Amino acid sequence: MEFAAWLKLSIALGSISLTLGDALGFATGLLCVWLTAKASIRNFPWGIVNSLILGVVFLDQRLFADAGLQVVFVVLSAQGWVQWHRRFGPASSAFHGTTARDQLVLLAAGLGMAVLLWAVLEQLRGSAPPRYALITAFSLCAQWQLNRRQVSSWYWWIAVDLVSIPLYWSRGWYLIAVLYVVILAICFHGLRNWQRAQRSIAPANNLSAA
Structure with missing residues (x-):
């Protein structure tokens, strides 16, 4: 059986029916975010697996723009995997901050990217909500950081999750909306973990410098 056909197999979770591709996409996506919250370098290989699964699903549904974007996420995840390993090491506890200027530049880049994506998606699909382009552009900015x-x-x-949840809910994709609520909770957990780790590292660096 072809991989794409295998991903289309239907499974039932109680009263909810979904494909195997959906289930694997949800599971690997959640695992990737959870590992990222733990600052584990293993988030990158699982992110690549997640993007490959979603890419095949989108390609089978002839959603070529979505499939193409998954290729971009695969490339970015592979780049991040190499960067973490070379610059920080597999078990590094180093974290970095950004300046307000950096964030403003990134925001401008994200908004510009969203406008460009919106124009491209409208040409490819005939119609695409601006919020979808914004979600994609901000996701790329988040992955870059x-x-x-x-x-x-x-x-x-x-921010991506806060835009995604009402968008998916309004379109009747209730399971995806609930998934993003769970991801949002993990993101807040990850933010606290990284901030706590960053604060604990700062005094140690000051002592070593002294």
């Missing part, structure tokens, strides 16, 4: 172990990445992921 995550690759650099910047605590600010969590604020961007939280």
Whole structure:
């Protein structure tokens, strides 16, 4: 059986029916976010697996723009995997901050990217909500910061979730909306973990410098 056909197999969770691809996409997505909250380098291989699964699902549904974006996320995840390993080490506890200027530049880049994506998606689909383009653009900005172990990445992921939840709920995708509520909770957990770790590292660095 082809991989795409295998992912289309239906499974039931109580009264909820979904495909195996959906279930694997949800499971690997949740695992990736949880590992990121723990600052584990293993979030990257699981993120790649998640993007590959979703890419195949989207490609089978002829959603070429969505499938293409998953390729971008695979590339970014692979880049982050290498960066964390080379610059920080597999078990590093180092985290980085950003300046207000950096965030303003990134915000401008994210908004510009969202406008461009909206135009492209409208051409490919005939119609695409601006919020979808915003979600994608901000996700790319968040991933870019995550690759650099910047605590600010969590604020961007939280913003993505806050936009995604009402969008998916309004379209009747209740299971996906609930999934993003869970992801939102994990993001707040990850933000606290990274902030706590960053604060604990700062005094140690000051002592070693002295």
